[in-house]
Amino acid sequence: MQSIIDVRQVTKTYASGFSALKGIDLQIRRGEIFALLGPNGAGKTTLISIICGIVNPSSGNVLADGHDVVRDFRAARERIGLVPQELTTDAFETVWDTVSFSRALFGKRPNSAYIEKVLRDLSLWNKKDSKLMTLSGGMKRRVMIAKALSHEPPILFLDEPTAGVDVELRRDMWAMVRALRDTGVTIILTTHYIDEAEEMADRIGVINKGELILVEGKAELMEKLGRKQLILQLQAPLQAIPAALAGYPLALSDDGQQLVYTFDAQGENTGIDTLLRRLGEAGIDFKDLQTRQSSLEDIFVSLVEDRA
Numbered sequence: 001m002q003s004i005i006d007v008r009q010v011t012k013t014y015a016s017g018f019s020a021l022k023g024i025d026l027q028i029r030r031g032e033i034f035a036l037l038g039p040n041g042a043g044k045t046t047l048i049s050i051i052c053g054i055v056n057p058s059s060g061n062v063l064a065d066g067h068d069v070v071r072d073f074r075a076a077r078e079r080i081g082l083v084p085q086e087l088t089t090d091a092f093e094t095v096w097d098t099v100s101f102s103r104a105l106f107g108k109r110p111n112s113a114y115i116e117k118v119l120r121d122l123s124l125w126n127k128k129d130s131k132l133m134t135l136s137g138g139m140k141r142r143v144m145i146a147k148a149l150s151h152e153p154p155i156l157f158l159d160e161p162t163a164g165v166d167v168e169l170r171r172d173m174w175a176m177v178r179a180l181r182d183t184g185v186t187i188i189l190t191t192h193y194i195d196e197a198e199e200m201a202d203r204i205g206v207i208n209k210g211e212l213i214l215v216e217g218k219a220e221l222m223e224k225l226g227r228k229q230l231i232l233q234l235q236a237p238l239q240a241i242p243a244a245l246a247g248y249p250l251a252l253s254d255d256g257q258q259l260v261y262t263f264d265a266q267g268e269n270t271g272i273d274t275l276l277r278r279l280g281e282a283g284i285d286f287k288d289l290q291t292r293q294s295s296l297e298d299i300f301v302s303l304v305e306d307r308a
């Protein structure tokens with residue numbers, strides 16, 4: 001299937017000399033919800049801004065629905081709706097006017113039936129005549145989404161859609177985003193929240209220090225979640241993992257007091273028995289042991305730490 005967004009070898013070096021993106025390749029599939037996950041300063045906003053044609057890449061190129069976002073800016077931009085992190089609305093305007101005006105900015109003909117549908121889909125219809133300043137924060141966020149959808153884009157970017165939003169509103173937003181996807185819109189969201197990515201996304205990309213370090217289907221990540229960890233509290237701290245245990249997926253804690261063994265909980269053979277025998281042979285004693293399920297959070301943290 002042809003991808004709706006094609007990012008090829010994109011780099012960005014800011015005027016300060018700071019290298020914010022280091023050769024990003026990413027294909028977004030038509031109709032998916034893609035979550036871009038990364039710590040502060042990872043480069044998420046930079047990447048989105050490049051795809052939306054707001055920031056120029058230093059090298060590489062991006063196609064949005066077949067249009068180069070730099071050379072063919074207008075056509076590419078028309079295919080994209082962007083919901084920025086900050087709420088930027090004119091307090092004195094009504095919901096209806098602000099959404100209709102946004103459509104006009106893209107040079108689209110008025111289409112009140114479409115605007116009505118967007119407002120109804122976002123549960124804003126009974127607020128259509130309200131001035132924006134009278135709306136709650138959650139309603140204002142919905143208006144931002146309605147504005148982004150006003151020109152009927154097939155691609156919607158949501159930059160941190162639920163930052164600082166309460167739990168109930170988050171659930172509402174998630175339901176709304178899913179409903180939008182069901183209408184055929186491709187959705188790319190950035191988030192700090194791992195549970196948000198876990199809940200919403202078909203695929204997840206992890207970005208750290210300007211590099212895309214993983215792109216994977218959620219189902220595959222869930223398989224990784226099926227992994228468990230065996231944590232061994234050692235009698236005496238170790239300086240390093242002994243050579244005799246080199247072939248094992250083991251990690252040593254910073255203080256040398258814990259050995260962590262990651263295994264596939266669904267597998268026939270977890271390898272725990274041989275590991276414990278080997279530890280005995282190597283003269284490594286432990287005083288306690290426990291197992292725990294590794295979460296997407298663990299995977300994320302270890303990915304990001306590995307590259308620190």
Ligand SMILES: Nc1ncnc2c1ncn2[C@@H]1O[C@H](COP(=O)(O)OP(=O)(O)OP(=O)(O)O)[C@@H](O)[C@H]1O
Pocket residue numbers: 014015016018020038039040041042043044045046047
């Ligand atoms: N105009 C600029 N000039 C110089 N450096 C910049 C500029 N814009 C962003 N940066 C730097 O580039 C890096 C990536 O920033 P970016 O905003 O893309 O990260 P982010 O992943 O969106 O972070 P956050 O989650 O905090 O929004 C940061 O270190 C930031 O300081």
